[in-house]
Amino acid sequence: MSAVEGPRTVSVRAAAKINLHLGVGAARDDGFHPLDTVYQAISLYDDVTLTTAGVPSLSLQTADYIEVGDVPFGPGNIAYQALELVRARTGLPGTERIEVLKSIPVAGGMAGGSADAAAALLAFDRLHAAGLTDDDLLALAAELGSDVPFSLLGGTARGRGRGELVEPLDDRGSWWWVAVPSTTGLSTPEVYRHFDRLFPDALAEPAEPADLLSALASGEPLRLARTLHNDLQAPALDLRPELGALIDRGEGEGALRGLVSGSGPTCIFLCDSLDGAHAVVAGLQGAGHDVVLIANGPVAGAHLLARP
C-alpha cells in the first residue's frame, strides 16, 4: 500500500528595500543605468505562500493602504513570472497555488514586486527540494529584475552593475525609519527617463558612497543622515512636486533627514530612535498624511516562515 501525499505548503517572507545611496550614471547602450547603490532591507514585508496544486492560481491580500487592483493577477504578476522562470530552468513539473500577502507599497520605490519575485524563487526551491544554490538563486533573481538579488540577500548591501551585483556591507546601526507612501505610484522607467532629460550630461560613472560607508560602520544616526543621497530624487520631485513639501514637513517634525525612496514616490525619514519616529508619525498625521509607517533596518532577506 502506498501513502497518498497531501498538498505541501511553503511560506517565504521578503522585505522592502530603501536606497541609502543611489548614484546613477549615464544610460548604457542596453538602456539600463549603471548604479552604485547602498540598499537596506527594512521591516515592511510581503509573504508569498506556495502550495502544490493541480490547477495553478494566484490570490492576493493587501494591507488596508494598498489598492488590490494595482497589483496584476495572473501572468503579469512578477511572482508568477518567477515561478515560470525557475520551473523552466529546473525542469521540475507541477503547478502551485500562489498566495501573496502584501504590505509593501505598490510602485512605491520599495521593491515590492522584487520582494515577491525573490520570495517565490526561494519558496519554489524549498517546496520542490530543487537544490538550487545561493548563486543559482541570485542569477535567476537578476534575470527577473535589478532589485531582485538584493531582495534575496537583505541586510545592508552595495549594489553595482544595474543594481543586480550585490555584496553585504558592514552596518553597525539599527536604524529607525518613517515611510510615507503615496496613493498613486510612480513608474520606475519613467523616473529614469526623466533623469536622462534633466541630466543629459550625466557622468558615465555613478557617484560612490564613500562617506556613507563609514557612517554605517559608526552606527551614528546623525552621521548617516548627513550622507544619505539619491540621484533619482530630483526627477521624482520634478514629476511629483508635492513630495518636496512632505520632505520639508517630516524634517520640520524632527526627522534627521527625509528623502525619496529609490524611484519614489514613497518618502522615508531617518529618525534618531523609536520615540523620535513616533513623534514624526504624530506630526505628519497631524499634517493630514493618513498612512505613515514605522520600520527599522537592516532586516533579513527572503526567508522561510515557520508553519504550525
Ligand SMILES: C[C@](O)(CO)[C@H](O)COP(=O)(O)OP(=O)(O)OC[C@H]1O[C@@H](n2ccc(N)nc2=O)[C@H](O)[C@@H]1O
Ligand atoms: C530604482 C531602483 O529601485 C533602485 O534600486 C532600481 O534601479 C529599479 O530596479 P527594478 O525595478 O528591479 O528595475 P528593472 O525591473 O530591472 O528595470 C525596470 C526599468 O527601469 C530602468 N532601469 C532599471 C535599473 C537600472 N539600473 N537602470 C534603469 O534604467 C529601465 O528602464 C528598466 O527597463
Ligand SMILES: Nc1ncnc2c1ncn2[C@@H]1O[C@H](COP(=O)(O)OP(=O)(O)OP(=O)(O)O)[C@@H](O)[C@H]1O
Ligand atoms: N507582485 C507584484 N507586486 C507589486 N507590483 C507588481 C507585482 N507584479 C507585477 N507588478 C507590477 O510592477 C509594477 C512595479 O511594482 P513595484 O511595487 O515592484 O514597484 P517599485 O517598488 O517602485 O519597484 P522598484 O523599487 O524595484 O523600482 C506595479 O505597478 C505592477 O504593475
